[in-house]
Amino acid sequence: MTAQVFGALPAEEFPGEPPWLRAVRRLVRRRAAMIGLAVGLFFILLAMAAPLLAPYDPLATNWAAVRKAPSVIHLFGTDEIGRDVLARVIWGSRASLLAGLVSVMLALALGVPIGLVSGYVGGILDGTIMRLIDAMLAIPFLILAIALAAFLGPSLTNAMIAIGISQIPIFARLTRGQVLSVKHEDYVEAARAVGNPQYRIVLRHILPNIVPPLLVQATLATAAAIIAEASLSFLGLGQQPPNPSWGSMLNTAKNFMTQAPWMAIWPGLAIFSLVLSLNLFGDGLRDALDPRRE
């Protein structure tokens, strides 16, 4: 929607052009999506090059520089035990990106097969799986993640597992819906008529045709997972101190709002920029992959 808003140019169609190439061309024309992609890549680069880019050790305390305001020596200031906020923001990008990617991969790895089987097989199995999915959806995403993290124990790994499990229903529902809409298409019927085994029909003929909506959902789910990880860390259920995470940095910062407001500004701005960039890219990707939105 927003990508449209940012003025995509009218499409030029090239007959015989592969659909993916057309989608890429459409995507590249969407400025908002490209800004989103650029910011997203910036954060990936930041996370990968953290040891080179961070000006200080993110765990090194300095009692002579406790809660120092931003200056030339510490660009983002220091925290309550003298650690450099910029270094912690840079290193914190690792926890956020890791949580976003790993949990969505987990949700995809479990949700997509569940949706494929449910949609393709149908009948009682579909009904049963869907009621289970309804049950998972009945528990709000973050509440389920909090409950899982509580029982599994607080750590970044468990937070990722909890977020991943909480996102399974979204992918299972989406995949099932997509399978239902294509399973009676001519090309699927043809694959069945020539005697292809069921698994082959599902994996070779149905799955590749339902990838685009899954790709869009995965992008938006990554944004949601990053916020969820930050939320769990903010509550103390994600990355454990002293390791840096944007959410846990904000949790500490809220106790020093009058003395050191900068401690709250930068990690929050980082979460907001990364999530906004993924949402912009996801919206643009959805528009680019859907010919009706042209």
Add this chain to the structure above:
Amino acid sequence: MTTFLLRRIALIVPTLFFVSLLIFGLQQLLPGDPATALAGEDRDPAVIAFLRQKYHLDQPLPVRYALWVEAVAQGDLGESIRIKRPVFDLIAEKLPVTGELALMALLVALAIGLPAGIIAAVKHGTPVDYGASMAALWGLSIPNFWLGILLILLFSVELGLLPASGFVSPAESLQQNLLTLIMPAFVLGNAIAAVMMRHTRSAMLQVLSADFVRTARAKGLPEIRVILRHALRNALIPVVTLGALEFGQLLSGAVLTEQVFAIPGFGKLIVDAVFNRDYAVVQGVVLFTAFTYILLNLFADIAYVVLNPRLRT
């Protein structure tokens, strides 16, 4: 309509069954002996033995599940290990606080989301539409706990206009109650306003190009009347049902908002329970949330049919 209602209600039974299985299953995730974990810091063998007997941990799993469901059906959600009070009472005590916060947040969301959605649709393709859509995306991307911190920094620390945290019951002082809830309600309502704006905008865009709207315009009705009386009434149908579905978002958001503003509500109850390893409270809160969500979903579906005359056959 009766068939629809019966079918819809019948679907709740298996969903509730699976919800109960999921929540009962949470306990099985505890590493090691659940009785030891439930005892928390208290490692007294007598306490552990008592808990094992009390929660039927010496029984086979299906028996334990049946006993648990039986107790839940009678309103017994267990007892808080830390405060030694029934979980149901704790939830009932905290619910009005979160309920008030959620209601105010919903009002904020409606007050911002609906007009913004209508204006964006009416001014489709103009800078106003771009601005509103961009604002909605910002609203969806900003972590509400950070927004809360920023508002505290501005309105409490810098300007000194609003209390930074705490909660005053309306019975004590209505004015103080509203002052303490303005910022949390805005923080909580912000993301829902964004979702509502997007839905209202797309529903209005669909309706504005419908034949009956064109007819209303052709009759020479003033534009404001066409938009509010003809278009909005139809566009509101999906938006109204959205309110119920946003309940989950409200509760999830409330957990974080209550944490930022130190509001002693439902969200704070579950977070405190997590840190005190008060698993019965965690389970009770999750069960209560899921049950409420299922009921609200049912009401939303019924409202959708009732509000939409075309489905009322």
